[in-house]
Amino acid sequence: xxxxxxxxxxxxxxxxxxxxxxxxxxxxxxxxxxxxxxxxxxxxxxxxxxxxxxxxxxxxxxxxxxxxxxxxxxxxxxxxxxxxxxxxxxxxxxxxxxxxxxxxxxxxxxxxxxxxxxxxxxxxxxxxxxxxxxxxxxxxxxxxxxxxxxxxxxxxxxxxxxxxxxxxxxxxxxxxxxxxxxxxxxxxxxxxxxxxxxxxxxxxxxxxxxxxxxxxxxxxxxxxxxxxxxxxxxxxxxxxxxxxxxxxxxxxxxxxxxxxxxxxxxxxxxxxxxxxxxxxxxxxxxxxxxxxxxxxxxxxxxxxxxxxxxxxxx
Numbered sequence: 001x002x003x004x005x006x007x008x009x010x011x012x013x014x015x016x017x018x019x020x021x022x023x024x025x026x027x028x029x030x031x032x033x034x035x036x037x038x039x040x041x042x043x044x045x046x047x048x049x050x051x052x053x054x055x056x057x058x059x060x061x062x063x064x065x066x067x068x069x070x071x072x073x074x075x076x077x078x079x080x081x082x083x084x085x086x087x088x089x090x091x092x093x094x095x096x097x098x099x100x101x102x103x104x105x106x107x108x109x110x111x112x113x114x115x116x117x118x119x120x121x122x123x124x125x126x127x128x129x130x131x132x133x134x135x136x137x138x139x140x141x142x143x144x145x146x147x148x149x150x151x152x153x154x155x156x157x158x159x160x161x162x163x164x165x166x167x168x169x170x171x172x173x174x175x176x177x178x179x180x181x182x183x184x185x186x187x188x189x190x191x192x193x194x195x196x197x198x199x200x201x202x203x204x205x206x207x208x209x210x211x212x213x214x215x216x217x218x219x220x221x222x223x224x225x226x227x228x229x230x231x232x233x234x235x236x237x238x239x240x241x242x243x244x245x246x247x248x249x250x251x252x253x254x255x256x257x258x259x260x261x262x263x264x265x266x267x268x269x270x271x272x273x274x275x276x277x278x279x280x281x282x283x284x285x286x287x288x289x290x291x292x293x294x295x296x297x298x299x300x301x302x303x304x305x306x307x308x309x310x311x312x313x314x
Contacts, residue, residue: 009286012303020043024039024040059303060131064130064167065134066127067129068129069123069164070102070121070164071104071121071124073086074086074119075159076139076160080114083115083149084114084161085115085157085158086120087115087117088142089161093122093136098180099296102125102129103125104124105123106120106217107216107217107231115131132299132303135298135302136299139159140264142158143267164235164237164238166234167230167234175206180204180206182204182225183203199221200219202228206224206232265277267287268287273286282297282302
């Protein structure tokens with residue numbers, strides 16, 4: 001019902017805005033008033049922006065596009081550089097989440113040995129969080145002058161981003177408890193004395209597929225197990241979908257190397273500034289804005305690109 005309302009309401013608002021423009025246009029024509037004509041132009045501009053936003057919403061019609069999401073970032077080739085790159089990406093997504101009015105909570109964190117983050121998973125809550133974030137699945141490549149290199153040489157680093165939908169209907173995916181190996185360990189990140197002094201963190205391995213999920217954010221082992229199991233079901237659902245559509249494997253093969261040949265987007269800070277999506281061709285020279293979370297244009301370009309591919313295929 002909430003999703004239906006979220007679709008019908010924008011249509012009603014667009015119709016009302018169009019009716020208002022029609023009335024203003026007739027009034028401007030009758031009175032030959034420049035001020036009214038200027039108001040008509042402003043309303044037309046506002047209507048165009050609302051229409052574009054609605055058109056984008058129509059691209060988010062796949063199963064679970066409306067759902068919350070699990071966002072994971074893993075360091076790849078590049079050592080300490082790659083761990084620092086994960087930290088930078090995490091900051092970028094955190095800024096985007098805040099700009100979008102979503103909320104996030106930490107699920108799992110493994111710090112880098114010297115700096116940065118080796119692996120991190122967060123839970124993103126908000127309408128269509130998965131629909132937008134799924135555009136980020138893949139390997140992200142960074143080129144910059146290394147802050148860790150005393151000779152100030154240029155380095156290339158890689159990090160892999162994975163997005164899972166939060167599965168609301170548990171019945172969609174069934175998991176046999178006999179197929180699971182559950183390990184407990186002490187949390188490695190910040191979380192208070194209780195988290196760090198007890199083996200409350202949980203790692204679940206689905207033996208038949210080799211899928212591994214971790215959670216260390218909750219206070220109790222039981223709570224962490226529940227969250228991890230939810231992530232496992234989401235991952236299994238994603239694999240099920242990718243087997244049917246053969247799209248996820250084309251975007252990013254998790255078993256592949258997080259390095260050259262697999263990247264979906266390049267972020268070049270030196271010797272020039274550019275962020276370019278290798279799938280859609282979308283690019284910008286304002287790298288600072290992108291790293292500050294202004295990535296909606298890349299997401300929108302991906303959704304339009306994917307829709308165009310689907311239409312062409314049909």
